[in-house]
Amino acid sequence: MRSDTVLITGASTGIGRSTALHLAEQGYTVFAGVRRDADGAALVAAAPAASAARIVPVLLDVTREDHIRDALARVEAHAPDGLYALINNAGFNLNGAFEYTTEAEARTLMETNVVGLAALSRAALPLLRRYVAGHPGATAKLVNLGSIGSFVGIPWEAYYHASKFAVLGLSEAMRHELWPQGIRVVAVCPGGIVTDFLPKTQAGLNAGLAALPADAPPNYRTGMQKLLAMAGKASSMGSPPEAVAKRIGKVLATAQPRMRYMVGVDARITLVLQRWLPEAWFHAVIRSQFTA
Numbered sequence: 001m002r003s004d005t006v007l008i009t010g011a012s013t014g015i016g017r018s019t020a021l022h023l024a025e026q027g028y029t030v031f032a033g034v035r036r037d038a039d040g041a042a043l044v045a046a047a048p049a050a051s052a053a054r055i056v057p058v059l060l061d062v063t064r065e066d067h068i069r070d071a072l073a074r075v076e077a078h079a080p081d082g083l084y085a086l087i088n089n090a091g092f093n094l095n096g097a098f099e100y101t102t103e104a105e106a107r108t109l110m111e112t113n114v115v116g117l118a119a120l121s122r123a124a125l126p127l128l129r130r131y132v133a134g135h136p137g138a139t140a141k142l143v144n145l146g147s148i149g150s151f152v153g154i155p156w157e158a159y160y161h162a163s164k165f166a167v168l169g170l171s172e173a174m175r176h177e178l179w180p181q182g183i184r185v186v187a188v189c190p191g192g193i194v195t196d197f198l199p200k201t202q203a204g205l206n207a208g209l210a211a212l213p214a215d216a217p218p219n220y221r222t223g224m225q226k227l228l229a230m231a232g233k234a235s236s237m238g239s240p241p242e243a244v245a246k247r248i249g250k251v252l253a254t255a256q257p258r259m260r261y262m263v264g265v266d267a268r269i270t271l272v273l274q275r276w277l278p279e280a281w282f283h284a285v286i287r288s289q290f291t292a
């Protein structure tokens with residue numbers, strides 16, 4: 001049973017919620033970032049009695065400097081010997097044709113998926129280092145939620161892929177910089193996971209379709225409708241969020257985790273196809289699935 005302290009963002013729903021519950025059951029004290037008090041209370045209420053006391057909700061919008069400062073102050077007060085792991089899970093999708101996505105929308109996405117992730121990571125480094133200093137021979141962990149979308153860009157969510165490619169690049173560079181300090185940076189990259197992310201994607205696509213001007217290139221409408229149908233299928237075929245939670249649990253239990261872990265058969269198959277097919281063939285497959 002682990003007794004170390006971890007901090008996870010985006011714990012109100014989906015992967016973050018499942019991971020917070022799983023890690024608390026494993027014995028960790030879990031500081032669970034939420035944006036509404038009610039979500040924190042619901043998370044604690046969902047935990048089995050034996051682990052509920054180990055979940056500590058904290059208000060944490062990763063785009064808010066004051067939230068980051070206050071959340072880490074609470075972690076430090078609870079764990080003066082340092083933070084064992086930070087799990088940067090918060091993130092969202094932005095759908096629509098690239099041409100009609102505004103810079104304001106793109107900035108909002110990047111603020112959460114990339115800049116907020118980086119800001120919280122930077123602020124947490126002293127606490128992660130303190131853990132390593134107090135536990136000779138041990139490593140601290142910084143886990144970032146990438147995606148199969150960190151490797152493959154599909155249409156109608158261009159900025160989401162830009163953000164997830166960025167998370168992977170950031171993770172790799174951070175891993176090298178922080179390696180000598182005993183902090184292991186890991187990207188966990190799921191394929192389709194059945195969470196609120198998928199209905200939110202469907203709603204985003206529907207909004208994108210409704211907002212298309214009458215003179216938009218016709219392939220925008222037909223292509224988005226194809227992705228909409230795919231998102232509907234993924235809702236029944238994806239992996240459960242517990243699969244990601246278990247993977248993160250294993251990463252935290254490993255002294256020397258790898259740089260990245262894929263979660264889900266769909267993610268693994270897609271990566272194999274990308275590696276082994278000639279690029280033009282692979283891109284033709286992507287276009288056949290997501291454009292018309």
Ligand SMILES: NC(=O)c1ccc[n+]([C@@H]2O[C@H](COP(=O)([O-])OP(=O)(O)OC[C@H]3O[C@@H](n4cnc5c(N)ncnc54)[C@H](OP(=O)(O)O)[C@@H]3O)[C@@H](O)[C@H]2O)c1
Pocket residue numbers: 009010011012013014015016033034035036060061062063089090091092112116145146147148189190191192193194195196197198200238
């Ligand atoms: N589901 C998939 O198929 C899939 C696949 C690959 C990767 N991922 C990644 O996995 C992560 C979790 O996604 P999910 O599937 O669990 O989706 P989800 O159920 O929609 O959860 C997203 C979480 O992020 C939080 N969030 C959004 N903006 C935030 C901000 N500015 N500050 C703090 N929290 C914020 C949400 O909080 P609120 O409830 O307050 O909005 C929610 O807790 C994301 O990074 C996503 O890109 C998901």
